[in-house]
Amino acid sequence: MPPHTFISIKPSAHSKEVPRQLTYIFHQMAPSFDNETSLFNFAVRDGNGIKGIVDSGISKVPQQYIQPPTERINKKNASVCKIPPIDLSKLDGPEYDEVANQIVRAAETLGFFQVINHGVPVELLESLKQTAHNFFALPPERKVVYRKQVSPSPLVKYQVWDEFCT
Numbered sequence: 001m002p003p004h005t006f007i008s009i010k011p012s013a014h015s016k017e018v019p020r021q022l023t024y025i026f027h028q029m030a031p032s033f034d035n036e037t038s039l040f041n042f043a044v045r046d047g048n049g050i051k052g053i054v055d056s057g058i059s060k061v062p063q064q065y066i067q068p069p070t071e072r073i074n075k076k077n078a079s080v081c082k083i084p085p086i087d088l089s090k091l092d093g094p095e096y097d098e099v100a101n102q103i104v105r106a107a108e109t110l111g112f113f114q115v116i117n118h119g120v121p122v123e124l125l126e127s128l129k130q131t132a133h134n135f136f137a138l139p140p141e142r143k144v145v146y147r148k149q150v151s152p153s154p155l156v157k158y159q160v161w162d163e164f165c166t
Contacts, residue, residue, distance in 0.1 A: 033062050047140035047147065083110065089117035 033039040033053075039062055042048050053062070086106065090099045106113035135143065 033058070036064055039064060047144040049136070049140075051136070052140060081110070083114060085114040085116045087117050088115050088119070 033042065039053075042056075043050065043053055046052075048056075083106070086099060086102045088099065090096070103113065
């Protein structure tokens with residue numbers, strides 16, 4: 001049930017009672033994230049993730065997810081960053097070193113970059129995006145079987161090849 005479910009119950013037409021509508025409100029209580037451990041267990045260990053936290057019916061953002069005011073970006077002083085796309089078709093020619101340097105600089109300074117002319121069909125990219133969406137929309141009990149227990153990266157949580165990548 002969603003966090004607030006309204007169920008209306010009416011006596012049947014055969015009832016001898018005066019017809020009246022009874023409405024019951026069932027509240028599904030949101031889990032209590034009273035400490036970092038319970039939040040971590042719910043989101044990470046149990047595989048619910050951020051989506052699970054939101055779907056749980058919480059009424060406020062857990063403190064761990066609120067950036068301190070002193071660390072927030074001052075929008076008045078923020079500059080617009082223009083990120084030129086990197087043309088990968090030039091990797092096969094004399095501009096290989098320049099393209100490689102563009103990738104390195106973008107990765108080191110921004111942490112991300114856009115590539116064009118990469119040769120990957122749009123259909124494959126759309127399929128990959130849909131596959132990822134389908135996987136993360138699964139309930140935690142289905143995703144947990146794909147949990148990667150040992151990972152060289154703290155960012156890798158799942159290793160899925162069989163069911164979703166065929």
